[in-house]
Amino acid sequence: MSTKRKKNEMQKRYSGKKAYQIKNVFTDKRGINTVEIIIILAVFIGLILLFKDYITEFIQKVFSTINRDTDSILGIIFPVVKGRM
Numbered sequence: 001m002s003t004k005r006k007k008n009e010m011q012k013r014y015s016g017k018k019a020y021q022i023k024n025v026f027t028d029k030r031g032i033n034t035v036e037i038i039i040i041l042a043v044f045i046g047l048i049l050l051f052k053d054y055i056t057e058f059i060q061k062v063f064s065t066i067n068r069d070t071d072s073i074l075g076i077i078f079p080v081v082k083g084r085m
């Protein structure tokens with residue numbers, strides 16, 4: 001049975017436009033459903049909360065390394081630039 005034919009039969013079964021639209025939302029298999037997005041977000045937020053301390057520590061280490069390396073690079077560059085002025 002074709003998809004178009006199924007849709008027409010569903011429209012006959014659900015005479016109200018709103019009822020058909022609601023039924024269509026739950027039976028539509030195209031793309032990602034809202035429920036799937038909510039579940040993915042819930043899992044992601046749960047992982048963040050579970051590993052919050054480790055994530056914070058990692059980010060602090062990365063930024064301290066960046067800051068330290070930037071200071072050493074600027075210490076090399078600025079004396080060269082000041083000498084040219």
